[in-house]
Structure formats: C-alpha cells, structure tokens
Amino acid sequence: MKRHGILNSAIAKVLVDLGHTDYIVIGDAGLPVPSHVPKIDLALKAGTPTFQEVVRLVHEDMVVEQTIAAEEVKEQNPVQHQFIEQQFQGNVVYVSHEEFKELTKKAKVVIRTGEITPYSNCILQSGVFF
Secondary structure (H helix, E strand, O other): OOOOOOOOOOHHHHHOOOOOOEEEEEOOOOOOOOOOOEEOOOEEEEOOOHHHHHHHHHHHHHEEEEEEEEOOOHHHOOHHHHHHHHHOOOOOEEEEEHHHHHHHHOOOEEEEEOOOOOOOOOEEEEEOOO
C-alpha cells in the first residue's frame, strides 16, 4: 500500500503513465467530457470534492510544465482565478472556453470533481523532473 500521495488507484496510474507534454484535465461537475477520453469521476455531491482540493493533491504528485485555463475564469470566477495563479505561480496560459473544450480532446484523462462554480477547470501539461 502507498504511504503518501494520491491513493486513488486510477489517478495514481495515470500520473505514473504520463509522458512529457501529456495533458490531464481537472474539471468541475459540468465540464463536458469527450466520448473517447476516460473519465475519473470523484464527484460525491455538489461541492465535494472541491476543484481546489483535487488540483492541490494532483499537483503534489505531478510535474506540471504548464497549466491551461479558460479566459472566462478571470471575470466569472475570480476566486478560482486567484487560486490557479497562486498554485501554478503564474505559469498559466488562458484560452477561450471553447478552445479549452477542444483541448480536452487531447487529454489522457478528465478528473471530474464535485465543484459547481463556473469555469473551475484546468488542463495540466506534464513536465519532467530531470
């Protein structure tokens, strides 16, 4: 049994299998998931688990080279915008929500949270630790 880090076996396996520049998506409860992209559904009820909780835990176990978020988060959800900026130290690229949804088609997986606030989504691009 693992001693620390992500205990969810599906998420742990995805993280171990990531290659440089691969995408994973962490999304709110309403984000559409492309039919060919696997979904890990963590949503238990509205608001649980939160977007921030899942992002923090995944980020602790993952080398993130770049983060992508929807431009709309800046005005529509300033709390999540501030969180994303702080969590990834400004290494965030913003695209339109429509472009964001197109990019999710390239993801290895979408992790669905119970978050129910608008634009609480991000794409994490895998980096390397060496």
